[in-house]
Amino acid sequence: GENVEQHPSTLSVQEGDSAVIKCTYSDSASNYFPWYKQELGKGPQLIIDIRSNVGEKKDQRIAVTLNKTAKHFSLHITETQPEDSAVYFCAALQTSYDKVIFGPGTSLSVIP
């Protein structure tokens, strides 16, 4: 079955710097890759996603890149702000299949 690895497990950056979180997946049939943000005491919330027919997607300060050949995808946050501090999860899914497999998470701290 699918296995998703995520690095780093913790990340600390200065406010205004960029943050990058990387994930790898094992199943070449996976075709949808969402990123979720979990703030303290809350459930995860989708922030951006990418499908396998796209190499990059941007939404304001957030971007995701996908390399299907290498089976890895990354989340890029530019101009980080204290409210970006949270746990971020990557995930992989085959849309013809019912289960989403999540990575173990990255705890991001943005230092003012």
Add this chain to the structure above:
Amino acid sequence: NAGVTQTPKFRVLKTGQSMTLLCAQDMNHEYMYWYRQDPGMGLRLIHYSVGEGTTAKGEVPDGYNVSRLKKQNFLLGLESAAPSQTSVYFCASSYDRSTPPYEQYFGPGTRLTVT
């Protein structure tokens, strides 16, 4: 629109006790899921449902049972709680997988401690 709600928010059980966690969604979603979240292990799928009256096993189903008698509700049961089931439990829902969006909507979580 309340989204996904979970009851209760916190619970402490003694080993061997039973309990039921309730998840409700008001978005008319077909799919519903139960996850557990443990430090360093991300979200692991316990059971899921692809429609009213259906259930299926996820990655870590042992020790749990589920029921989906109504489309809007998904119940997670622990028949005989064990300390290893101490965790934060999240319910989620989504539209079906045939067409986008594929986003899962999560509830606020239930923190369960088994002593």
